[in-house]
Amino acid sequence: MTMLLQKRKWLEHSWFYYYLLLLPFFLWHYKAVGSQAGNIILRVNRVAKSLKNQHLTNNKFYNLQNCQNQQQKAKQLARLNNHHYSSYLHTTLQKECTSIYASGSTSSGIYPIWLKERFQFTYVYCDMDLVSTQKGWTTIQRRMNGEFNFERGWDDYVKGFGNPSSEHWLGLENIYRLSRQTAYSTNTLGPIHILTPEVGFDLQDWEEMKAFVQYANLLLGPKATNYWLDLGGLNKAFRRIFSSGPISGYSFSTPDRDNDNNDHSHCASKNRSGGWFNGCVEPNLNGPYPKHAQLMSSENIYWGGWLNFNKNGTALRFVFMKFYHGKIRP
Incomplete structure (x- = not known):
């Protein structure tokens, strides 16, 4: 063991x-x-x-x-x-809604147009349904629902902002170029003449009162003139209701750029928008968007002549500025 x-x-x-x-x-x-x-x-x-x-x-x-x-x-x-392709582009591409309508595209909507002086495309809303003897209007401004704030500075108003399918400002530079799209010469060696478009203001208030105010002649200056505007040839039907040139004879002003003719007040800042102002109680189509119950006043979208059209003083609900390029050269 x-x-x-x-x-x-x-x-x-x-x-x-x-x-x-x-x-x-x-x-x-x-x-x-x-x-x-x-x-x-x-x-x-x-x-x-x-x-x-x-x-x-x-x-x-x-x-x-x-x-x-x-x-x-x-x-x-x-x-x-x-080279010669440049001439081809300028003559072939659609340069405004009037020619688009004439080409057979008769539905209102967003279309690209060729700005020949800028050598580029931009998108616009083409109104093909406007009740008028003229069809194919190029929209340069739309106010319809208050989606976008129009109290903006100079650079925004020059470049443009918003959405062509909703509220939109095409931009002063584009508007200026668009006003010079149609040119002609009486002979090959003669001077170039610009056929400026007609201008229409398509208006409707909250009571669904409608009017279309049309001017036959437009002259818009370049940026060096602060886009000085002159309108003439008001449609006879509205001469007694609206002034002959509601925004005519003035340069464009914004809250940060005072170009108005008023020595005592900065109208664009006071009106909270960009526009062609002489005095501060002037048409203010880019003013703050009004609510349904509001009356028209200088504190929102304003056109004094509308008070002669609708005595109730109802605020404007829809405001569209448009160009028509259908003039025939002499």
Whole structure:
């Protein structure tokens, strides 16, 4: 019995020494596995980094390619502008809604028109349904629901803002160019004459009283004149109701640019809009949009002559300014 116990103790000690002898191998194996795992992680990181660099390279290539494409387009446009294709573009592309209607597109909606003096397209709302003997009116201003704030600065009124499908201001520079779209010469060597469009004001108040006020002659100056405006040839039906030139003979003013003829007040700032002002109680078609229960006043969309048309003094709900280019050259 004693010998068996001694043998058992010896075996237990021998296993201990056996494991002790194997310990360096286990440590080496653990280090090798860890090193291999580390190598795998390192290789994965390298691959990831390579893929990332490749992605960046592709982005740079795409941007470079896109830039080159834009440069090529610009060069092509410049070549077109310098050669006979320029004349082709100016004579073929539709330059206002009147010609669009004449071409067979008789549905009101958003259309691209070609501004030849700016050599670019812009989008406008073409009114093909206006009850008038003339069809195809190019809308340059729309007030219909108060969606957009018209109390804006000079730069916004020059560039334009809003949405042609809703409330919209085409922009003074575009309006000026649009007023010069139709030109002719009596002979090849003669001077160039500009046929300016007719101007219409399509108005409706909250009681659904409607009127369309039309002027036969328009003269709009360039930016150097602060877009000085002159209107003439008021439709006979409205001569007794509206003034002969409600916004005529003035430069354009905005809350941050005082160009009115009033030495005592800044009318655009007071009226919270941009417009052609002489005094501060003038037609203010870009004024704050009125609510249903409001009456017309100088604090919202205003046209004094409307009070002669509707004695209730109801505020205007819809105000649209439009051009018609259907004049026939002499």
